[in-house]
Amino acid sequence: MASAISMIQAGFSCGGALSSFTARPRRMVVVRAEAINPDIKKDEAKVVDSVVVTELSKPLTAYCRCWRSGTFPLCDGSHVKHNKATGDNVGPLLLKKQ
Amino acid sequence: MASAISMIQAGFSCGGALSSFTARPRRMVVVRAEAINPDIKKDEAKVVDSVVVTELSKPLTAYCRCWRSGTFPLCDGSHVKHNKATGDNVGPLLLKKQ
Numbered sequence: 001m002a003s004a005i006s007m008i009q010a011g012f013s014c015g016g017a018l019s020s021f022t023a024r025p026r027r028m029v030v031v032r033a034e035a036i037n038p039d040i041k042k043d044e045a046k047v048v049d050s051v052v053v054t055e056l057s058k059p060l061t062a063y064c065r066c067w068r069s070g071t072f073p074l075c076d077g078s079h080v081k082h083n084k085a086t087g088d089n090v091g092p093l094l095l096k097k098q
Numbered sequence: 099m100a101s102a103i104s105m106i107q108a109g110f111s112c113g114g115a116l117s118s119f120t121a122r123p124r125r126m127v128v129v130r131a132e133a134i135n136p137d138i139k140k141d142e143a144k145v146v147d148s149v150v151v152t153e154l155s156k157p158l159t160a161y162c163r164c165w166r167s168g169t170f171p172l173c174d175g176s177h178v179k180h181n182k183a184t185g186d187n188v189g190p191l192l193l194k195k196q
């Protein structure tokens with residue numbers, strides 16, 4: 001889910017039932033993965049788009065890979081805002097007719 | 099950064115300086131945006147790939163949009179594991195020669 005929380009927990013020992021496995025304090029790292037598509041076609045199990053390349057009209061067409069475009073599957077430049085807000089470095093796939 | 103923490107904080111009132119705006123308890127929602135590319139070409143400011151469509155060799159080629167592929171920019175099926183781990187619904191862009 002887009003609302004899943006990505007977190008790193010480190011530097012503390014486990015308590016409760018788990019501690020019965022060992023008497024020594026332990027360190028735990030939990031990294032919960034995060035969804036990358038917050039909004040696009042969330043009713044679909046998997047968003048796959050197809051391009052018949054012979055039907056491309058323009059010499060160059062940019063396709064979104066940041067899942068933030070208002071014109072998805074096309075790129076509308078929204079990756080710029082996403083990169084700025086998060087420190088990310090994502091960009092589109094460019095399809096060139098030649 | 100990929101390590102930025104995405105979090106939702108809700109259901110508690112604000113204290114400190116902010117509370118001077120109102121005497122009523124308030125709810126706060128904080129959503130910090132998260133990078134979607136953990137590893138690919140992080141030395142580059144923006145990862146943009148180009149495909150000259152006339153040079154596609156196969157009838158169908160899948161390009162990655164999940165940023166988890168070991169053969170990026172091509173899709174290697176890693177979106178399946180990502181979707182399962184996170185509840186996400188991302189998939190590739192399919193380029194078809196016709």
Ligand code: FES
Pocket residue numbers: 063064065066067068069070074075076077078079080090091092093
């Ligand atoms: S808007 Fe998503 S890559 Fe450009």
Ligand code: FES
Pocket residue numbers: 161162163164165166167168172173174175176177178188189190191
């Ligand atoms: S591996 Fe990324 S979309 Fe398939």
